Amino acid sequence: MSSNNTQPVLKDISVIVAGQGGDGSLTVITMLADLFRNSGLNVYTERDVLSRIRGGHAAATMRAFTGHRYCIGSKITLLVALDEEAVAKNARHLDSDSVIVFDDSSGPLPDGLIPEGATLYAAPFNRIAMRTMRRELYKNSIAFGIVGRLLGLEDEHMRDTFVKRFERRGQVILDYNLEALGLGLHMADELGIAEGKGLYKIEHTDREEHLLIMGNESVAFGFMAAGGRFFTGYPITPSTEVLETLQKWLPRCGGVARQTEDELAGINMAIGAALTGTRTMTATSGPGFSLMQEGVGHAGSAEVPLVIVDCQRSGPSTGMPTKPEQSDLNLMVFGGHGDFPRFVLTPGHPEDCFYLTVDATNLADKYQLPVFIAMDQALSQNIATVKPFNLDDVSVQPGKRLTAEDVAKLDTYKRYSFSEDNISAFAAPGTPGGMSLVTGNEHDEYGLVSTDPDNRVRMMEKRMNKMEDAKKELPKGRLSGDLESKIGFIGIGMMYGVILETMEELAKEGIRTKYLQPRTIWPMLDETIEFINGCDRVYVVDLNAGAQLAHLFMHQGAEKNKIISITRYDGLPYRPGTLVKQVLEEEAKLMNGQGKEAKLL
Amino acid sequence: MSSNNTQPVLKDISVIVAGQGGDGSLTVITMLADLFRNSGLNVYTERDVLSRIRGGHAAATMRAFTGHRYCIGSKITLLVALDEEAVAKNARHLDSDSVIVFDDSSGPLPDGLIPEGATLYAAPFNRIAMRTMRRELYKNSIAFGIVGRLLGLEDEHMRDTFVKRFERRGQVILDYNLEALGLGLHMADELGIAEGKGLYKIEHTDREEHLLIMGNESVAFGFMAAGGRFFTGYPITPSTEVLETLQKWLPRCGGVARQTEDELAGINMAIGAALTGTRTMTATSGPGFSLMQEGVGHAGSAEVPLVIVDCQRSGPSTGMPTKPEQSDLNLMVFGGHGDFPRFVLTPGHPEDCFYLTVDATNLADKYQLPVFIAMDQALSQNIATVKPFNLDDVSVQPGKRLTAEDVAKLDTYKRYSFSEDNISAFAAPGTPGGMSLVTGNEHDEYGLVSTDPDNRVRMMEKRMNKMEDAKKELPKGRLSGDLESKIGFIGIGMMYGVILETMEELAKEGIRTKYLQPRTIWPMLDETIEFINGCDRVYVVDLNAGAQLAHLFMHQGAEKNKIISITRYDGLPYRPGTLVKQVLEEEAKLMNGQGKEAKLL
Amino acid sequence: MTTEPKTKTFTPARPIWCAGCGDFAVQGVLEKSLKNMGIPPHKLMFLAGIGCSGTIQNNVKCYGYHALHGRVLPASIGAKLANPDLTVIAAGGDGDGFAIGVGHLVHTFKSNPSITYIVMNNSNYGLTKGQASPTSPTGYRDNPETGMDSILLGLSFPSSTFLARGFSGSPEQLESLIMAALEHTEAGNGFAFLEVLSPCVTYYDTHREWRTKVYNVNEEEGFDPSDRANSFKRVLELKGESRIPIGLIYKGENASLEKLLLNENETFPAQQEIGHTDHRAVYDKFINSYLG
Amino acid sequence: MTTEPKTKTFTPARPIWCAGCGDFAVQGVLEKSLKNMGIPPHKLMFLAGIGCSGTIQNNVKCYGYHALHGRVLPASIGAKLANPDLTVIAAGGDGDGFAIGVGHLVHTFKSNPSITYIVMNNSNYGLTKGQASPTSPTGYRDNPETGMDSILLGLSFPSSTFLARGFSGSPEQLESLIMAALEHTEAGNGFAFLEVLSPCVTYYDTHREWRTKVYNVNEEEGFDPSDRANSFKRVLELKGESRIPIGLIYKGENASLEKLLLNENETFPAQQEIGHTDHRAVYDKFINSYLG
């Protein structure tokens, strides 16, 4: 590879910056993402950190591309390795086309670590930073200069981005960083990477502006835009951004966003607020979600509208807090003791997060029950370009509520009145005449505790039937690929982008497939089971050890022998290439008449 | 009906005493049960109370019989009604053979409440108690006299029982109660029920002594006999007797049984104790079990042996605390975030409770994971005769433990060492050289936090594989009925006795059936799925609204079209007659070619 | 004051308490105080925990809520923050408030929301049949531990503003305390904590004992309820003499949580119309902040 | 003292803390104190919560346990009750101990088991990136609430027996406190609570501020740590003067939980051989009590 005047136009690159926690890889990637987004490209970024503040391997990746992608690609175009471990850890994604920029401050890269043919630039970021600037801290700003040049960014654009990012932290810090950038550009010159002589040419194609946003922020905003005005939560990776985003924005709308003493307070305070008619949400991750189980069932039983966001991470228990997984599905669907209704929605990318959170907020209010949004660490925290949310597309529908005038017209008001649609009209506390009792005990229509068996059965049916009732309007899945194909995929959350890209790759190999991204997994929509039973075989991709999704389909009547279960739980993000390989192997076995292997636990 | 010298021998009677909470119905039944047990009969009692200390309808029932029964029968032989409501509430179980003793202190029983032909004795217990003894309290001791006479008990035996029961409460109380009994016997004379002239003759047949014990007490004892020495819990109906029994007995064995500030402390204190190698248990019911979910997953992840008893009550949320249900099955099987191994055992009667708790305690220790015992309110609190537990039948096997000598012989000790059988040998704190780290984070063999993907996969498999490994020795189900039949039953817990008796009734109608009482529902044993798939149809009786058991079988590969799901969740105890009717209806539909109706949600 | 419409709604339940239970007096005095204060039923949100005590809300005309065991305070705070116009009263037992719920109590002392919290302390778990609670003395049913004192606990939070103890056997004094508590919260002055000694005649009849032990600090010459350190000292001394201090034991000042958290230029959360577009400008600002 | 065999086991981890973190000093002083006390690694059960602080056990040769967030105290009590021969040390952060775990802290003050609890207070949530904790002052990251004081909280429990506060910047004084705490628990005198001010250089660098504010009460003429009321008063006063009281602030006497709960005639739970038949007579008695 060499840089000359005939660089290709940048269509799809993946850049990874890797080093130790605290090295600032994320900062480099975040700024790069901003720059590319501003250049009219689409962007997807990913972080890979440990659950500690400093040290340990940490990396951040950015993919920039034209068109639509919702994951990091299988290959690394450019690796910026701040230490040797960074090269070792990422070697398997490198090939002969890859470019590696290596910080050789502590010595040269040992032989044999990178694939033959790959281009290596060695540059002592750390040494220069320490020598010239006296702070290791600046090494990533130095690195930025080389990376930017390689990727075809203009020096001026880089400087602008630095100003934008560091301005608010004061002139001194900005100046230092600009100086560091200058050092980096100078190093690039020395390495022969002059401005405009990088690997690519960037064409400013898509002039439409894009948000650069993570799933958690989209969820927060979806809630706010749907009229959500109360949020309580307790910090936990990878959900904390929901809390922090709402703490920043909700008060401007007169809302409350509060960090509570724990998750039990979080959900019960949310319930208390919801009782007043306020649209309410809480967010957490596995450990906190386990703690919330009593509250969740209570909301279902007492018919309290509540949105609960579970940003799943690798379990069980404390698990691997910063790693993605989808292993709380069972808990969302089956958690809480006793039977109660709930909806579980499964967005697939940051845009989906926004619109589904609006839906969740409306649905919770309409059906007076808990609605879960099943996120995963990648969906929660990966930052991607998204078309600006269209607020005119958003319909905010209040539930069945009674004003003081409505109540005054009634003969009788009962909080839990039986009704055709199984939804009891609701008068908020403060409404004259609407006094009522709300309880998680079994109760009569007025909310008075009752163990009368007939009442019990009716109340139970009233509550449970909401799930059947709602099916018609619960968010439908998204179908893509070759709809005539008899080979299907099912996967949720972060698998959305991976599966879409896998299908493209498979099509190139002559295997045409289709994909259903279910957006509601509870109650299970008929379309999902029909999709499975209508295929010859369906690859159900479960990011968990228990094949939770696959078994859930069986639980709901899917034929076991249609399902090829693929499970993964090593904490690594999926790359399309991996899935392509897995499917090709499976298909090859079928060709050889080995029969499919439903690795169902 | 009249009493003469040719009374039948008592073979199977059900007596219900009903009135208001605090009336003491339970005391009468408890004493009756003791008397009949001492007369060589078998006994089964049931309580039906509200979640309040005084007032509200409350009833207690006793069945006395020869042979084996594990539930209350469908018909009431004798109803002792302390008020009118007691008659109304129980009328549907009365028939023309029934005898009703009614307290007419507040007026005569209105016409039409009891079936034609039934015998009514009116006796003003309350009035007499107030007039003669100045305390309403004594009315049940008065009633006891009449009831005892009717059932053929000897006066002397009744007096002995009174002495036994009231002695420890002091001579005064004993004297008052004996006086009240005397009044009752006198009333009986007046009503023409002389000693030896009751409805039955009691033949002292079975000379073997029996325990009179409830499931919760059997569980407590099973734990103790299996070497359990540490218990923490928080009071909650219907589990509290486990705590209270162990608080009484465990200290005598040097153990600790402690009431904690809440269920979170309960399970985490248990975990802390288990870390020292002590066999440990906690018990709770739905709401507390929901709160324990984080702890449960932690035990699975950190490989901490723990027995957890869930005495299920009607859910969801606070539900109906004193009513039976089996609706936490989903939570036991799928609770806690992330994937981790666990066993769920399902005893069917108090004897089973003892032996399965021994198993649970051994299994937890052997496989180093949480083991659940799925109880239900009826199984927990109904008192029945049971053959004295045979301690020589009980084998107490310590898990894979290392003494100081064992450790000293090792080159390396790793708490989470990989091994053939997926179980790592364990050195208890205090053992020289066995220092190690225990954590709910993903960890390496030493217990150090690790996110290495390969290690992660191996650790996950090590833990999850325990479920497959254990299948061979997990408690097998009990098969009964006509094993050639193609019509099956499955039901757990309190359904054990009901289904056995239902099968007898159905056989009389010419319908031969068989029954599998699974005693392990997680991991699901192959025998269970094979039982279902090998039948034409299986009646799966779920005491919950979600058909949790039926769906769990589908989840594990049972064919949907084999299952006829029967669900019940009205909080009433099942009577065999009800189930017989339900099955006959279903069978009739099939005869009429209507096809079966799998009422699966 | 809005008048209630004629719409029929739930008829307050007959208490399920045993005859003689201290909780009857608490309910009676509270109802009277609410009337005195002119708080209409529809403005009253009355939340209770689980226990015998936790059924009190069923017996009063109000917006009632039966929380989970130990969670009445978070639920009450949620309600208050979402709609500060409501009079929010929380109630429950000593098990509910001092065992499973004590973490929330501690944080309510700390955060000081304007809600009244009445703990009916019978020093045992009534509803589950008499087990020891955190206020049970050593030896009650083999309880090995020393009983705690909730007023001392409240005093230990520099932000606590109202700490009182009453006795169901002294209804007049109890009334003055409930009135004072309600005045405190209606004025938005923060958290009013009121423990009421309310004997359980069925499992632990302390009526006579408590009657002889209670000691009203407010009758004491020179007792100054605004002196936190002195109140602490006095409570300790009295306990040392086997007396139970009752009365308004501490009253101080600290900003209330709802004042600190709510945006004073905006409508309260619960009072905003759902689906309104008043905040469109904020939404646009949000979107813009994520644009290039 | 038993000597450790040569068996290789885990190598204590390198701390994952940021350079300059206060927790380094805590670990150093603790290790020194353990050595001074002659507590061998195999007798030490070191349990920690979740947070930056909650990784300390990994760095020390011991039987280590990483509890759930907020649950380190119940787990520690379980271990101590099951095997009182162990030296049980619990550690964690201010979020772990005073937010999610405060209910257990309260009940540990109440029940007084002989365990040492070291809270590394950095007045923020380090591991989750600097959010406010219960000890954060008003205004830190928009925190609207008043910070709590754990020593005051401990003083409010009549059964508390050892309350101290150290500062990672004063390692010698810290050593004396850790030694005193370990002596308290090794003697079976109950719960030793020690808060250590341990600044977080990354999110909330209080090092300089705390250095100027700490005030060692033990250097004060006539300060009597056995006078609960006076300690309470003095802490309040010092706080009023913007000082942070450190030192052994309270020491008292009360029976320890393990003494109260364990049957002194029997082997400790963890030391009984599993499957032994020593208690067959008790089992028979149980069975008999359910016979006719």
Ligand SMILES: Cc1ncc(C[n+]2csc(CCOP(=O)(O)OP(=O)(O)O)c2C)c(N)n1
């Ligand atoms: C999570 C949970 N655990 C346990 C229970 C059972 N429970 C109901 S009330 C109660 C304690 C009642 O004591 P207290 O709060 O003092 O109220 P009292 O009945 O004495 O008024 C308990 C433990 C429950 N409902 N929920």
Ligand SMILES: Cc1ncc(C[n+]2csc(CCOP(=O)(O)OP(=O)(O)O)c2C)c(N)n1
């Ligand atoms: C149930 C649960 N909720 C939330 C978290 C996330 N979490 C991990 S550490 C922590 C707080 C850490 O603060 P602190 O205890 O003060 O420790 P520090 O890091 O400051 O030493 C939180 C909220 C968790 N692990 N578990």
Ligand code: SF4
């Ligand atoms: S049991 Fe005790 S607390 Fe409950 S109602 Fe009866 S007297 Fe009151």
Ligand code: SF4
């Ligand atoms: S983030 Fe703060 S508390 Fe955590 S290790 Fe760094 S300095 Fe210490």
Ligand SMILES: [Mg+2]
């Ligand atoms: Mg109580």
Ligand SMILES: [Mg+2]
């Ligand atoms: Mg902290």
